[in-house]
Amino acid sequence: MSNERNTKQKQMILSILRESDRPMSINEIYSKIVECLPKIAKSTIYRNIDSLLLQNLIDKYHLNDNEIFYRIKTNCHEHKHFVICDDCKKVFDLPTCPIHDLESAMEEEGFIIKEHQIQISGICKDCAKFKHNINT
Amino acid sequence: MSNERNTKQKQMILSILRESDRPMSINEIYSKIVECLPKIAKSTIYRNIDSLLLQNLIDKYHLNDNEIFYRIKTNCHEHKHFVICDDCKKVFDLPTCPIHDLESAMEEEGFIIKEHQIQISGICKDCAKFKHNINT
DNA sequence: ATCGGTGCAAACTCTTTGCAGATTG
DNA sequence: CAATCTGCAAAGAGTTTGCACCGAT
Numbered sequence: 088m089s090n091e092r093n094t095k096q097k098q099m100i101l102s103i104l105r106e107s108d109r110p111m112s113i114n115e116i117y118s119k120i121v122e123c124l125p126k127i128a129k130s131t132i133y134r135n136i137d138s139l140l141l142q143n144l145i146d147k148y149h150l151n152d153n154e155i156f157y158r159i160k161t162n163c164h165e166h167k168h169f170v171i172c173d174d175c176k177k178v179f180d181l182p183t184c185p186i187h188d189l190e191s192a193m194e195e196e197g198f199i200i201k202e203h204q205i206q207i208s209g210i211c212k213d214c215a216k217f218k219h220n221i222n223t
Numbered sequence: 224m225s226n227e228r229n230t231k232q233k234q235m236i237l238s239i240l241r242e243s244d245r246p247m248s249i250n251e252i253y254s255k256i257v258e259c260l261p262k263i264a265k266s267t268i269y270r271n272i273d274s275l276l277l278q279n280l281i282d283k284y285h286l287n288d289n290e291i292f293y294r295i296k297t298n299c300h301e302h303k304h305f306v307i308c309d310d311c312k313k314v315f316d317l318p319t320c321p322i323h324d325l326e327s328a329m330e331e332e333g334f335i336i337k338e339h340q341i342q343i344s345g346i347c348k349d350c351a352k353f354k355h356n357i358n359t
Numbered sequence: 360a361t362c363g364g365t366g367c368a369a370a371c372t373c374t375t376t377g378c379a380g381a382t383t384g
Numbered sequence: 385c386a387a388t389c390t391g392c393a394a395a396g397a398g399t400t401t402g403c404a405c406c407g408a409t
Contacts (some may be wrong), residue, residue: 092383092388113373128391133374135389149285155373170334179334185322186341197348198306198315205322206340212333228363228408249398264366269399271364291398 091142096120096127097135101144101159109171109178110148110156150206172211179211227278232256232263233271237280237295245307245314246284246292286342308347315347 103119104111111119113132120127136157139145148156150171158178168181190200239255240247247255249268256263272293275281284292286307294314304317320326326336 090384090388094383094389096390126391129373130375130392131390147288149289152283153285153289153291155289170329172334181325185325186343189317189321190343193306193343197351198308198345199347199351200343200345202345203341203343206342207322207326207329207336208338209334209336215333215335226363230364230408232365262366265398266367266400267365 091138096124096131097139099123100132100135101139104145104157104159107159110150110158112154112156116157148204148206150208168205170207170209172209172214177211181205227274232260232267233274235259236268236271237275240281240293240295243295246286246294248290248292252293284340284342286344304341306343306345308345308350313347317341 099120100116103116113129113136116136117127117129117132120132136145139157140147143160145157145159148158150156168184170179170181171177172179186203186205190203194200235256236252239252249265249272252272253263253265253268256268272281275293276283279296281293281295284294286292304320306315306317307313308315322339322341326339330336
């Protein structure tokens with residue numbers, strides 16, 4: 088019973104997220120999309136993001152001290168574990184879930200886990216190298 | 224060179240956080256503090272929280288889909304790992320850092336880690352039991 | 360007495376909502 | 385053609401800022 092319509096605005100948002108190699112904020116999506124659809128309203132983006140979240144097509148993250156980012160859900164992104172570089176904002180996926188064992192232990196003790204997020208931030212190898220070169 | 228003054232507002236905020244067994248939001252702190260200082264302004268709380276963060280006396284967390292909470296820093300809270308019950312908001316500390324090994328591995332590969340947060344949410348044993356009893 | 364802190368009001372940012380008209384199926 | 389979606393404008397939350405006065409040191 089999906090009465091959802093496939094508007095060019097929604098398609099555009101999806102394709103922007105699909106082509107991005109890192110999670111994007113609403114403002115980043117907006118800046119990108121106005122290039123093609125100059126009259127688009129931010130509220131349209133908010134509404135479409137909400138519906139994409141409900142449809143489980145994208146994930147929502149809180150990074151960098153409370154900025155909200157969205158990322159397309161793909162097979163390789165299914166697990167929500169990644170590391171973000173504070174500098175270049177590039178995202179590095181974690182191959183496995185490092186707290187899987189911990190979760191099992193907690194569930195054995197009666198805690199019902201609904202979700203977990205792990206956020207590691209810092210400076211990636213390349214950015215660290217670059218900064219170092221500047222100073223030497 | 225701390226020109227910081229020790230006002231009753233700041234003392235009050237600290238003592239409220241010290242006596243709380245869970246992280247508190249600005250609004251929770253405000254509701255508590257107006258009982259004693261009815262004329263206090265929210266901006267005063269924001270400003271004091273900022274200065275307490277700078278002084279490293281409290282920690283800031285993003286929980287429950289982007290609500291911001293603050294918690295007093297104590298020896299037993301030094302490591303930022305805990306689990307929060309969505310229902311009663313009680314906080315359960317994790318005894319150890321479950322991603323310590325992962326971090327070491329990442330740092331060996333050149334990533335400079337600045338900080339990490341792990342957020343696990345769900346329903347604690349007691350709340351789960353309570354809900355179950357209602358339905359049976 | 361000095362200078363940082365406070366309360367108040369206004370401003371700002373981010374997000375949501377109401378509505379008339381446009382667009383999709 | 386009907387129902388959903390859009391753009392616009394206005395309204396709401398949460399937070400920050402400017403300023404005159406207050407109060408710690």
